[in-house]
Amino acid sequence: MNDPVNSGRRRLLCGLAVLPVAGMAATSPTPSASEGPFYPAGNMRFRDTDNNLVKIDGRVEQAGGEIIELSGRVLDRSGKPIEGARVEIWQCDVNGRYLHRADRGAGERDSGFQGFGHDVTGVTGEYAFRTIKPVPYGGRTPHIHVKVLVANQERLTTQFYLAQHPQNSRDWLYRRIPRERLPQVSLRLQATADLPLARLDIIV
Secondary structure, three states: OOOOOOHHHHHHHHOOOOOOOOOOOOOOOOOOOOOOOOOOOHHHOOOOOOOEOOEOOOOOOEOOOOEEEEEEEEEOOOOOEOOOOEEEEEOOOOOOOOOOOOOOOOOOOOOOOOOEEEEEOOOOOEEEEEEEOOOOEOOEOOEEEEEEEEOOEEEEEEEEEEOOOOOHHHOOOHHHOOHHHHHHHEEOOEOOOOOOEEEOOEEO
16 A cells, blocks of 8 residues: 555554544434445546555655545444444545546546545454545535445445535535534544544444
8 A cells, every 4th residue: 555544543543532423322323425426436446446545556746635634433333343344435636526437527637636545444443544635516515425335235325524614504415414413424624743634433
């Protein structure tokens, strides 16, 4: 893997957030959401599909945009960590373009952005990604698409949003989420010594 979230940092992250998302019971599943039109099929992806979306193996350039770290745990509805879950994320680049042939956006695709990545949880249920802070595009508020598979079966597809972003209230998918469940899909970036970090547990 190329410059992934380093192992020391991942060990630290594994020890954090021993409680479920604030204000939500562990039995409340993460709200699902549309997959959207730009989920990249296997033949659209780079050969490099690791958990570091800001650096593609074999390329010199790094992705544009604000780099962040996204992590958390995959839990079942009793709060037990799920080992071996495959967590996938995909999102548009800093220019608003997806890694998908059907995306005909006007901007040029960022050739340094991987666009799609995955991680597999260990015994603690922990997942971690290095990516960019999501940006708005085409009338949508900033978001990151997330899919969770367990034993090769899709268990959840959802979208994560930036907490309190001014465009959230105008986004039709965001408005469909019950207010009391918004914390489960809201990214709150915290400053760290390395990169801004957002943590969200995923309950399936």
